Amino acid sequence: MPRPAKTGALDTAAETTRSRILNTAVDCLIDLGVAGTTTLAVQHRAEVSRGALLHHFPTHASLLAASVAELVSRNEKAVSQGRAGAGPADTLVAAVEALAFAARQPAYLAELELWAVARTDAALKQALTTAERGARRDLERVYVQLFGEWTDSEAYDDVIALTLHFIRGLAISENLRSSAGPRERLVAMWADAMRTLLETKKKKRQK
Structure with missing residues (x-):
């Protein structure tokens, strides 16, 4: 029984991370423009690992499109x-x-x-x-x-x-x-x- 709860918690954490990355990307677009909205800039602002960012948005284009x-x-x-x-x-x-x-x-x-x-x-x-x-x-x-x-x-x-x-x-x-x-x-x-x-x-x- 505990396993589904754990899976649900992981899913919630992943969605929270994704939302934080996405909102950060939008803020970067507004503040820095497209040129300044690099994956590195978003990663640092969102305070997530490189792996976490690439897990949700494998490419720069996918990150911008998702915004x-x-x-x-x-x-x-x-x-x-x-x-x-x-x-x-x-x-x-x-x-x-x-x-x-x-x-x-x-x-x-x-x-x-x-x-x-x-x-x-x-x-x-x-x-x-x-x-x-x-x-x-x-x-x-x-x-x-x-x-x-x-x-x-x-x-x-x-x-x-x-x-x-x-x-x-x-x-x-x-x-x-x-x-x-x-x-x-x-x-x-x-x-x-x-x-x-x-x-x-x-x-x-x-x-």
Whole structure:
């Protein structure tokens, strides 16, 4: 009888170690960027042995790819924060502003940096593609929470895809030069464009 308990304790310890390594990797990505997030840097920060790190993440690419889920989780929390602090009564503008708020946070920028580095790193690109595919369900859930009233529009999928590209572009631009005025104007303009596209297709479906 004692053996299963011991096995369970070992599994719990292994999961705790894995979580510590993963959270440390995410913190390194945010603080040091991809270039500074080496396996050695993560090992030292997490205070684990080399063997423990390689047991959970055999390659640098697998470690970085595994961090995507945690980055997505942090980004989702940032969206919730943005919604909680939303000012405008217009729900569509408020939803886009919540996404724009999340896109200014370190976790979102760290994820974008991973994508950029993957351009010239085949192993990382492959690992990230798989990781992002797994995170897609969480992203879709967030978008349904934000734009749920528009899901019956024929244009919904395309408009959401365009919104995702808009937010990413805004995040990259604002990383160099952030200005609240122009950002708010662009967000409002995009929300108006979304409404036009969503309502037009909605009317066609109703007919």
